Amino acid sequence: xILLMALFSVTMKAWIIITLWFLLAPIAxxxxxxxxxxxxxxxxIILLNLGRRQQGDVSAYSIFNEDFREIPGTFNAERIDRDLxxxxx
Numbered sequence: 001x002i003l004l005m006a007l008f009s010v011t012m013k014a015w016i017i018i019t020l021w022f023l024l025a026p027i028a029x030x031x032x033x034x035x036x037x038x039x040x041x042x043x044x045i046i047l048l049n050l051g052r053r054q055q056g057d058v059s060a061y062s063i064f065n066e067d068f069r070e071i072p073g074t075f076n077a078e079r080i081d082r083d084l085x086x087x088x089x
Contacts, residue, residue: 010018021041028037053059062070070076083089 062068
């Protein structure tokens with residue numbers, strides 16, 4: 001059941017890309033660029049999945065947010081210092 005769910009949850013576009021990758025892999029191996037092919041695939045996957053944030057979304061990294069705003073529950077040195085001074089730790 002889980003295998004069938006996984007098979008049918010993948011889009012046709014993804015199946016075409018996966019099939020194309022496996023068809024090109026032997027060619028990369030033939031020309032001895034297999035490791036480069038795998039590295040390029042990894043970088044391509046990372047770049048294609050970066051995406052863009054919607055208006056109002058916040059990043060987990062405060063440096064990318066307006067006014068360097070942190071998300072709730074962020075564990076940082078300022079919080080530890082504040083808790084120590086308040087006697088909560």
